[in-house]
Amino acid sequence: MTAHFFTSGFAFHAHRLALLLAVISLAPAGLSAQTISTADQQAFARAMDAMNRGDAATAEPLLRQLHTRHPRSFEIDESLGLLLAGEDKVSEALPLLETAATVQPASDVAHANLGTAYLKLNRPKDAVHELERAAQLNPSNAATQQALGQALMQLNQPGPAAAAYRAALTAQPDDPTLLYNTALAEYTAGDAAAAAPLLARLPGADSSAEAQSLLGDVDEKLGQYKEAAQHYANAVHLAPTEPNQYVLGIELLRHWTFGPAVDVFNAGIQQFPDSRRMHTGLGIAYYANGDYAKAIPVFADLLAADSSNEMYAELLGRVCTVLTEGSDPRCTALIDFAKKHPQNAILATYAATSILHQPSDAAQLELAGHLLASAVHAQPDLPEARYGMGLLLQTRGQWAESVPELEAAIRLRPEYAAAHYRLALALNHTGQREKAQEEIALERRFSTEERNNVEARLKQVKTLLVTMQ
16 A cells, blocks of 8 residues: 545645635625724735735735734734735634634634634644534535645544545545545545545546556555556556555565566666665565565665664575575575674574585584574464474484474474475484385375465465565
Protein backbone atom coordinates (compact mmCIF):
# COMPACT_ATOMS: atom_id res chain seq x y z
CA MET A 1 0.00 0.00 0.00
CA THR A 2 1.27 3.46 -0.83
CA ALA A 3 0.93 6.47 1.42
CA HIS A 4 -2.02 8.63 0.40
CA PHE A 5 -2.84 12.14 1.48
CA PHE A 6 -6.11 13.99 1.53
CA THR A 7 -6.30 16.77 -0.97
CA SER A 8 -7.71 20.26 -0.92
CA GLY A 9 -8.23 20.36 -4.66
CA PHE A 10 -8.72 17.99 -7.54
CA ALA A 11 -5.08 18.32 -8.56
CA PHE A 12 -4.28 15.02 -6.89
CA HIS A 13 -0.56 15.37 -7.45
CA ALA A 14 -0.33 18.41 -5.19
CA HIS A 15 -1.75 17.04 -1.93
CA ARG A 16 -1.01 20.17 0.02
CA LEU A 17 -3.42 21.37 2.65
CA ALA A 18 -4.82 24.58 1.22
CA LEU A 19 -6.25 27.24 3.46
CA LEU A 20 -10.02 27.13 3.14
CA LEU A 21 -10.74 30.50 4.69
CA ALA A 22 -11.82 32.08 1.44
CA VAL A 23 -14.26 29.23 0.88
CA ILE A 24 -15.72 29.14 4.36
CA SER A 25 -15.90 32.79 5.19
CA LEU A 26 -18.00 35.72 4.16
CA ALA A 27 -16.58 39.09 5.08
CA PRO A 28 -19.03 41.09 7.23
CA ALA A 29 -21.07 43.45 5.11
CA GLY A 30 -21.08 46.27 7.62
CA LEU A 31 -20.43 47.27 11.19
CA SER A 32 -23.09 46.62 13.77
CA ALA A 33 -24.58 49.78 15.15
CA GLN A 34 -22.52 50.51 18.26
CA THR A 35 -20.65 53.59 19.43
CA ILE A 36 -18.84 53.73 16.11
CA SER A 37 -18.58 57.04 14.32
CA THR A 38 -19.96 57.62 10.87
CA ALA A 39 -16.40 58.15 9.64
CA ASP A 40 -15.35 54.71 10.90
CA GLN A 41 -18.44 53.16 9.35
CA GLN A 42 -17.43 54.71 6.05
CA ALA A 43 -13.81 53.57 6.47
CA PHE A 44 -14.99 50.03 7.09
CA ALA A 45 -17.18 50.17 3.97
CA ARG A 46 -14.17 51.30 1.92
CA ALA A 47 -12.09 48.46 3.35
CA MET A 48 -14.77 45.92 2.45
CA ASP A 49 -15.03 47.33 -1.05
CA ALA A 50 -11.26 47.03 -1.43
CA MET A 51 -11.30 43.45 -0.15
CA ASN A 52 -14.01 42.53 -2.62
CA ARG A 53 -11.84 43.94 -5.41
CA GLY A 54 -8.84 41.99 -4.14
CA ASP A 55 -7.07 45.22 -3.16
CA ALA A 56 -5.48 44.11 0.12
CA ALA A 57 -2.99 47.00 0.03
CA THR A 58 -5.85 49.46 0.45
CA ALA A 59 -7.95 47.39 2.83
CA GLU A 60 -5.26 46.38 5.31
CA PRO A 61 -4.23 49.81 6.66
CA LEU A 62 -7.87 50.85 6.96
CA LEU A 63 -8.72 47.74 8.98
CA ARG A 64 -5.61 48.05 11.16
CA GLN A 65 -6.56 51.62 12.06
CA LEU A 66 -10.11 50.55 12.82
CA HIS A 67 -8.85 47.64 14.95
CA THR A 68 -6.72 50.02 17.01
CA ARG A 69 -9.78 52.12 17.79
CA HIS A 70 -12.20 49.18 18.17
CA PRO A 71 -10.12 46.18 19.41
CA ARG A 72 -13.08 43.86 20.10
CA SER A 73 -15.31 44.50 17.12
CA PHE A 74 -16.37 41.20 15.58
CA GLU A 75 -16.67 42.62 12.07
CA ILE A 76 -13.29 44.37 12.16
CA ASP A 77 -11.41 41.49 13.81
CA GLU A 78 -12.94 38.91 11.52
CA SER A 79 -12.30 40.95 8.37
CA LEU A 80 -8.71 41.82 9.25
CA GLY A 81 -8.04 38.24 10.33
CA LEU A 82 -9.35 36.94 7.02
CA LEU A 83 -7.33 39.45 5.05
CA LEU A 84 -4.09 38.53 6.85
CA ALA A 85 -4.82 34.82 6.52
CA GLY A 86 -5.40 35.30 2.81
CA GLU A 87 -1.93 36.83 2.61
CA ASP A 88 -0.54 33.74 4.40
CA LYS A 89 0.05 35.71 7.60
CA VAL A 90 -1.88 33.13 9.58
CA SER A 91 0.04 33.53 12.85
CA GLU A 92 -0.75 37.25 12.84
CA ALA A 93 -4.36 36.56 11.90
CA LEU A 94 -4.92 33.97 14.63
CA PRO A 95 -5.48 36.28 17.66
CA LEU A 96 -7.93 38.34 15.62
CA LEU A 97 -9.93 35.27 14.64
CA GLU A 98 -9.78 33.98 18.22
CA THR A 99 -11.19 37.28 19.49
CA ALA A 100 -13.93 37.26 16.85
CA ALA A 101 -15.02 33.75 17.86
CA THR A 102 -15.08 34.84 21.50
CA VAL A 103 -17.08 38.00 20.80
CA GLN A 104 -19.69 36.08 18.76
CA PRO A 105 -19.64 32.48 20.04
CA ALA A 106 -22.82 31.64 18.12
CA SER A 107 -21.23 32.40 14.75
CA ASP A 108 -20.47 29.20 12.88
CA VAL A 109 -18.41 31.18 10.35
CA ALA A 110 -16.18 32.57 13.12
CA HIS A 111 -15.52 29.10 14.56
CA ALA A 112 -14.99 27.66 11.08
CA ASN A 113 -12.45 30.32 10.13
CA LEU A 114 -10.63 29.97 13.44
CA GLY A 115 -10.56 26.19 13.06
CA THR A 116 -9.18 26.46 9.55
CA ALA A 117 -6.48 28.85 10.75
CA TYR A 118 -5.48 26.30 13.40
CA LEU A 119 -5.38 23.69 10.67
CA LYS A 120 -3.09 25.83 8.58
CA LEU A 121 -0.80 26.28 11.58
CA ASN A 122 -0.60 22.51 12.06
CA ARG A 123 -2.68 22.51 15.23
CA PRO A 124 -5.23 19.87 14.24
CA LYS A 125 -6.50 19.20 17.77
CA ASP A 126 -7.46 22.85 18.23
CA ALA A 127 -8.84 22.86 14.69
CA VAL A 128 -11.14 19.93 15.40
CA HIS A 129 -12.48 21.65 18.54
CA GLU A 130 -13.45 24.77 16.58
CA LEU A 131 -14.66 23.03 13.46
CA GLU A 132 -16.85 20.62 15.41
CA ARG A 133 -18.44 23.63 17.10
CA ALA A 134 -18.97 25.26 13.69
CA ALA A 135 -20.51 22.05 12.34
CA GLN A 136 -22.88 21.84 15.31
CA LEU A 137 -24.02 25.39 14.67
CA ASN A 138 -24.41 24.84 10.92
CA PRO A 139 -24.15 21.18 9.85
CA SER A 140 -25.04 21.99 6.24
CA ASN A 141 -21.89 24.03 5.58
CA ALA A 142 -19.94 21.77 3.24
CA ALA A 143 -16.71 23.76 3.54
CA THR A 144 -16.79 23.43 7.33
CA GLN A 145 -17.34 19.69 7.13
CA GLN A 146 -14.54 19.32 4.60
CA ALA A 147 -12.09 21.22 6.80
CA LEU A 148 -13.22 19.11 9.78
CA GLY A 149 -12.52 15.98 7.77
CA GLN A 150 -9.01 17.19 6.99
CA ALA A 151 -8.30 17.98 10.63
CA LEU A 152 -9.55 14.57 11.75
CA MET A 153 -7.40 12.86 9.14
CA GLN A 154 -4.37 14.71 10.50
CA LEU A 155 -5.25 13.31 13.92
CA ASN A 156 -5.44 9.81 12.42
CA GLN A 157 -9.17 9.54 13.01
CA PRO A 158 -10.34 8.34 9.58
CA GLY A 159 -13.72 7.05 10.77
CA PRO A 160 -14.99 10.42 12.08
CA ALA A 161 -13.27 12.10 9.11
CA ALA A 162 -15.27 9.94 6.71
CA ALA A 163 -18.47 10.99 8.49
CA ALA A 164 -17.55 14.67 8.10
CA TYR A 165 -16.72 14.19 4.44
CA ARG A 166 -19.99 12.35 3.85
CA ALA A 167 -21.83 15.30 5.37
CA ALA A 168 -20.02 17.60 2.95
CA LEU A 169 -20.90 15.29 0.04
CA THR A 170 -24.57 15.68 0.86
CA ALA A 171 -24.30 19.30 -0.21
CA GLN A 172 -21.76 18.74 -2.99
CA PRO A 173 -22.27 15.18 -4.25
CA ASP A 174 -20.23 15.62 -7.42
CA ASP A 175 -17.27 17.48 -5.97
CA PRO A 176 -14.17 15.48 -7.03
CA THR A 177 -12.08 16.58 -4.06
CA LEU A 178 -14.74 15.42 -1.63
CA LEU A 179 -15.23 12.14 -3.46
CA TYR A 180 -11.52 11.39 -3.29
CA ASN A 181 -11.09 12.48 0.33
CA THR A 182 -14.15 10.54 1.46
CA ALA A 183 -12.94 7.42 -0.32
CA LEU A 184 -9.50 7.82 1.23
CA ALA A 185 -10.98 8.25 4.70
CA GLU A 186 -13.26 5.21 4.26
CA TYR A 187 -10.36 3.08 3.02
CA THR A 188 -8.06 4.24 5.81
CA ALA A 189 -10.80 3.43 8.32
CA GLY A 190 -10.83 -0.12 6.96
CA ASP A 191 -13.93 0.06 4.81
CA ALA A 192 -12.66 -0.54 1.28
CA ALA A 193 -16.15 -1.58 0.20
CA ALA A 194 -17.44 1.91 1.03
CA ALA A 195 -14.51 3.54 -0.79
CA ALA A 196 -15.00 1.66 -4.07
CA PRO A 197 -18.30 3.26 -5.22
CA LEU A 198 -17.01 6.71 -4.33
CA LEU A 199 -13.96 6.22 -6.53
CA ALA A 200 -16.22 4.90 -9.29
CA ARG A 201 -17.96 8.29 -9.29
CA LEU A 202 -14.70 10.23 -9.39
CA PRO A 203 -14.38 12.23 -12.63
CA GLY A 204 -10.94 12.24 -14.17
CA ALA A 205 -9.73 9.26 -12.13
CA ASP A 206 -8.25 7.64 -15.25
CA SER A 207 -5.83 10.53 -15.62
CA SER A 208 -4.87 10.84 -11.94
CA ALA A 209 -1.94 8.80 -10.67
CA GLU A 210 -3.01 9.31 -7.06
CA ALA A 211 -6.55 8.12 -7.79
CA GLN A 212 -5.20 5.08 -9.64
CA SER A 213 -2.95 4.23 -6.72
CA LEU A 214 -5.83 4.46 -4.26
CA LEU A 215 -7.98 2.36 -6.59
CA GLY A 216 -5.20 -0.22 -6.54
CA ASP A 217 -5.19 -0.28 -2.74
CA VAL A 218 -8.97 -0.62 -2.62
CA ASP A 219 -8.99 -3.46 -5.15
CA GLU A 220 -6.17 -5.21 -3.29
CA LYS A 221 -8.12 -5.04 -0.05
CA LEU A 222 -11.23 -6.37 -1.81
CA GLY A 223 -9.31 -9.31 -3.25
CA GLN A 224 -9.44 -8.04 -6.85
CA TYR A 225 -5.75 -8.59 -7.43
CA LYS A 226 -5.64 -8.39 -11.21
CA GLU A 227 -7.47 -5.07 -11.17
CA ALA A 228 -5.22 -3.81 -8.38
CA ALA A 229 -2.06 -4.55 -10.36
CA GLN A 230 -3.50 -2.77 -13.39
CA HIS A 231 -4.33 0.33 -11.35
CA TYR A 232 -0.83 0.38 -9.85
CA ALA A 233 0.63 0.04 -13.36
CA ASN A 234 -1.58 2.91 -14.51
CA ALA A 235 -0.25 5.04 -11.65
CA VAL A 236 3.33 4.32 -12.74
CA HIS A 237 2.48 5.23 -16.32
CA LEU A 238 0.85 8.51 -15.25
CA ALA A 239 3.49 9.41 -12.68
CA PRO A 240 6.63 7.22 -12.73
CA THR A 241 7.65 8.22 -9.23
CA GLU A 242 9.66 6.08 -6.85
CA PRO A 243 6.68 5.36 -4.55
CA ASN A 244 4.44 4.33 -7.46
CA GLN A 245 7.12 2.11 -8.99
CA TYR A 246 7.83 0.53 -5.62
CA VAL A 247 4.18 -0.20 -4.84
CA LEU A 248 3.73 -1.89 -8.22
CA GLY A 249 6.73 -4.11 -7.56
CA ILE A 250 5.45 -5.04 -4.11
CA GLU A 251 2.03 -5.88 -5.53
CA LEU A 252 3.61 -8.26 -8.03
CA LEU A 253 5.68 -9.88 -5.29
CA ARG A 254 2.67 -10.17 -3.02
CA HIS A 255 0.91 -12.29 -5.61
CA TRP A 256 3.85 -14.41 -6.67
CA THR A 257 4.53 -12.73 -9.99
CA PHE A 258 8.26 -12.78 -9.44
CA GLY A 259 9.63 -12.38 -12.97
CA PRO A 260 7.65 -9.19 -13.69
CA ALA A 261 8.55 -7.94 -10.20
CA VAL A 262 12.25 -8.28 -11.08
CA ASP A 263 11.64 -6.20 -14.21
CA VAL A 264 9.75 -3.50 -12.28
CA PHE A 265 12.43 -3.18 -9.59
CA ASN A 266 15.24 -3.18 -12.14
CA ALA A 267 13.47 -0.38 -14.01
CA GLY A 268 12.96 1.45 -10.73
CA ILE A 269 16.65 1.22 -9.86
CA GLN A 270 17.55 2.67 -13.25
CA GLN A 271 15.40 5.71 -12.42
CA PHE A 272 16.10 5.86 -8.69
CA PRO A 273 19.52 4.31 -8.10
CA ASP A 274 19.72 5.65 -4.53
CA SER A 275 16.45 4.07 -3.41
CA ARG A 276 17.46 1.38 -0.94
CA ARG A 277 13.98 -0.07 -0.73
CA MET A 278 13.97 -0.49 -4.51
CA HIS A 279 17.20 -2.50 -4.23
CA THR A 280 15.69 -4.48 -1.36
CA GLY A 281 12.64 -5.27 -3.46
CA LEU A 282 14.88 -6.46 -6.30
CA GLY A 283 16.80 -8.75 -3.95
CA ILE A 284 13.58 -10.27 -2.63
CA ALA A 285 12.27 -10.71 -6.18
CA TYR A 286 15.46 -12.56 -7.14
CA TYR A 287 15.23 -14.71 -4.03
CA ALA A 288 11.56 -15.49 -4.64
CA ASN A 289 12.33 -16.36 -8.24
CA GLY A 290 15.10 -18.78 -7.20
CA ASP A 291 17.88 -16.55 -8.53
CA TYR A 292 19.94 -16.83 -5.35
CA ALA A 293 23.25 -15.96 -6.97
CA LYS A 294 21.74 -12.66 -8.12
CA ALA A 295 20.05 -11.94 -4.79
CA ILE A 296 23.21 -12.31 -2.69
CA PRO A 297 25.18 -9.37 -4.16
CA VAL A 298 22.11 -7.13 -3.91
CA PHE A 299 21.72 -7.76 -0.18
CA ALA A 300 25.49 -7.75 0.37
CA ASP A 301 25.75 -4.30 -1.24
CA LEU A 302 22.93 -3.01 0.93
CA LEU A 303 24.63 -4.32 4.06
CA ALA A 304 27.97 -2.86 2.98
CA ALA A 305 26.30 0.54 2.62
CA ASP A 306 24.62 0.26 6.03
CA SER A 307 26.70 -2.14 8.10
CA SER A 308 24.50 -1.96 11.21
CA ASN A 309 21.20 -2.68 9.46
CA GLU A 310 19.77 -5.91 10.86
CA MET A 311 17.13 -6.19 8.15
CA TYR A 312 19.76 -6.26 5.38
CA ALA A 313 21.82 -8.77 7.34
CA GLU A 314 18.81 -11.02 7.85
CA LEU A 315 17.90 -10.88 4.17
CA LEU A 316 21.47 -11.76 3.19
CA GLY A 317 21.55 -14.54 5.75
CA ARG A 318 18.25 -15.98 4.59
CA VAL A 319 19.34 -16.26 0.98
CA CYS A 320 22.85 -17.48 1.86
CA THR A 321 21.46 -20.39 3.87
CA VAL A 322 19.59 -21.62 0.80
CA LEU A 323 22.91 -22.67 -0.67
CA THR A 324 23.51 -26.29 0.17
CA GLU A 325 26.69 -26.73 -1.83
CA GLY A 326 29.58 -24.32 -1.93
CA SER A 327 29.12 -20.70 -0.91
CA ASP A 328 29.23 -17.15 -2.13
CA PRO A 329 32.19 -15.22 -0.72
CA ARG A 330 29.95 -12.23 -0.05
CA CYS A 331 28.04 -14.27 2.53
CA THR A 332 31.04 -13.85 4.84
CA ALA A 333 29.76 -10.35 5.65
CA LEU A 334 27.31 -12.12 7.94
CA ILE A 335 30.15 -13.27 10.19
CA ASP A 336 31.34 -9.75 11.00
CA PHE A 337 27.77 -8.65 11.58
CA ALA A 338 27.02 -11.56 13.90
CA LYS A 339 30.15 -10.86 15.97
CA LYS A 340 28.88 -7.34 16.59
CA HIS A 341 25.31 -8.46 17.36
CA PRO A 342 25.63 -11.64 19.46
CA GLN A 343 22.11 -11.23 20.85
CA ASN A 344 20.57 -11.79 17.40
CA ALA A 345 20.06 -15.56 17.36
CA ILE A 346 18.87 -15.93 13.78
CA LEU A 347 21.77 -13.88 12.38
CA ALA A 348 24.29 -15.80 14.47
CA THR A 349 22.80 -18.98 13.03
CA TYR A 350 22.97 -17.65 9.49
CA ALA A 351 26.61 -16.66 9.97
CA ALA A 352 27.55 -20.05 11.42
CA THR A 353 25.74 -21.82 8.59
CA SER A 354 27.65 -19.76 6.03
CA ILE A 355 30.88 -21.02 7.62
CA LEU A 356 29.69 -24.62 7.54
CA HIS A 357 28.79 -24.29 3.86
CA GLN A 358 32.40 -23.72 2.90
CA PRO A 359 35.72 -25.46 3.59
CA SER A 360 36.69 -24.31 7.06
CA ASP A 361 39.73 -24.71 9.29
CA ALA A 362 39.67 -25.39 13.00
CA ALA A 363 39.52 -21.69 13.86
CA GLN A 364 36.55 -21.13 11.62
CA LEU A 365 34.73 -24.14 13.05
CA GLU A 366 35.43 -22.84 16.54
CA LEU A 367 33.90 -19.51 15.53
CA ALA A 368 30.86 -21.29 14.13
CA GLY A 369 30.51 -23.14 17.41
CA HIS A 370 30.69 -19.91 19.38
CA LEU A 371 28.06 -18.29 17.18
CA LEU A 372 25.72 -21.26 17.47
CA ALA A 373 26.17 -21.44 21.22
CA SER A 374 25.25 -17.76 21.42
CA ALA A 375 22.19 -18.40 19.26
CA VAL A 376 20.98 -21.34 21.36
CA HIS A 377 21.52 -19.34 24.53
CA ALA A 378 19.63 -16.34 23.18
CA GLN A 379 16.79 -18.37 21.64
CA PRO A 380 16.68 -22.04 22.76
CA ASP A 381 13.55 -22.72 20.71
CA LEU A 382 15.09 -21.68 17.38
CA PRO A 383 15.12 -24.86 15.23
CA GLU A 384 17.70 -23.48 12.80
CA ALA A 385 20.17 -22.97 15.65
CA ARG A 386 19.74 -26.51 16.94
CA TYR A 387 20.09 -27.85 13.40
CA GLY A 388 23.23 -25.75 12.91
CA MET A 389 24.70 -27.17 16.12
CA GLY A 390 24.00 -30.69 14.89
CA LEU A 391 25.61 -29.91 11.54
CA LEU A 392 28.69 -28.50 13.27
CA LEU A 393 29.09 -31.59 15.42
CA GLN A 394 28.84 -33.81 12.33
CA THR A 395 31.47 -31.68 10.59
CA ARG A 396 33.74 -32.50 13.54
CA GLY A 397 32.87 -36.17 13.25
CA GLN A 398 30.84 -36.17 16.48
CA TRP A 399 27.92 -38.14 15.09
CA ALA A 400 26.46 -39.42 18.34
CA GLU A 401 26.65 -35.98 19.93
CA SER A 402 24.74 -34.48 16.97
CA VAL A 403 21.67 -36.69 17.55
CA PRO A 404 20.10 -34.77 20.49
CA GLU A 405 20.60 -31.43 18.70
CA LEU A 406 18.91 -32.68 15.53
CA GLU A 407 16.13 -34.31 17.50
CA ALA A 408 15.56 -30.97 19.26
CA ALA A 409 15.35 -29.22 15.89
CA ILE A 410 12.75 -31.75 14.72
CA ARG A 411 10.71 -31.38 17.91
CA LEU A 412 10.60 -27.67 17.28
CA ARG A 413 9.79 -28.13 13.57
CA PRO A 414 8.57 -31.65 12.73
CA GLU A 415 8.58 -30.98 8.96
CA TYR A 416 12.26 -29.89 8.97
CA ALA A 417 13.46 -32.01 6.02
CA ALA A 418 17.17 -31.15 6.31
CA ALA A 419 17.15 -32.06 10.02
CA HIS A 420 15.59 -35.45 9.25
CA TYR A 421 18.31 -36.07 6.65
CA ARG A 422 21.13 -35.14 9.03
CA LEU A 423 19.59 -37.22 11.80
CA ALA A 424 19.44 -40.17 9.41
CA LEU A 425 23.17 -39.78 8.75
CA ALA A 426 23.92 -39.68 12.46
CA LEU A 427 21.80 -42.73 13.18
CA ASN A 428 23.46 -44.61 10.35
CA HIS A 429 26.92 -43.76 11.68
CA THR A 430 25.94 -44.96 15.14
CA GLY A 431 24.58 -48.28 13.85
CA GLN A 432 20.87 -47.47 14.12
CA ARG A 433 20.13 -48.23 10.50
CA GLU A 434 16.43 -49.03 10.90
CA LYS A 435 15.76 -45.69 12.55
CA ALA A 436 17.93 -44.05 9.92
CA GLN A 437 15.67 -45.45 7.18
CA GLU A 438 12.64 -44.01 8.97
CA GLU A 439 14.28 -40.59 9.02
CA ILE A 440 15.19 -40.87 5.33
CA ALA A 441 11.54 -41.59 4.54
CA LEU A 442 10.49 -38.53 6.51
CA GLU A 443 13.15 -36.43 4.78
CA ARG A 444 11.86 -37.48 1.35
CA ARG A 445 8.29 -36.79 2.35
CA PHE A 446 8.97 -33.31 3.73
CA SER A 447 11.39 -32.40 0.94
CA THR A 448 8.72 -33.20 -1.63
CA GLU A 449 6.17 -31.20 0.30
CA GLU A 450 8.56 -28.23 0.50
CA ARG A 451 9.17 -28.33 -3.23
CA ASN A 452 5.49 -28.65 -4.06
CA ASN A 453 4.06 -26.38 -1.40
CA VAL A 454 3.52 -23.12 -3.25
CA GLU A 455 1.85 -21.59 -0.21
CA ALA A 456 4.92 -22.21 1.94
CA ARG A 457 7.12 -20.44 -0.54
CA LEU A 458 4.67 -17.58 -0.84
CA LYS A 459 4.59 -17.33 2.95
CA GLN A 460 8.36 -16.94 2.95
CA VAL A 461 8.11 -14.10 0.46
CA LYS A 462 5.38 -12.42 2.48
CA THR A 463 7.57 -12.71 5.57
CA LEU A 464 10.32 -10.90 3.70
CA LEU A 465 7.89 -8.21 2.57
CA VAL A 466 6.90 -7.55 6.16
CA THR A 467 10.54 -6.75 6.95
CA MET A 468 10.40 -3.99 4.34
CA GLN A 469 7.43 -2.13 5.80
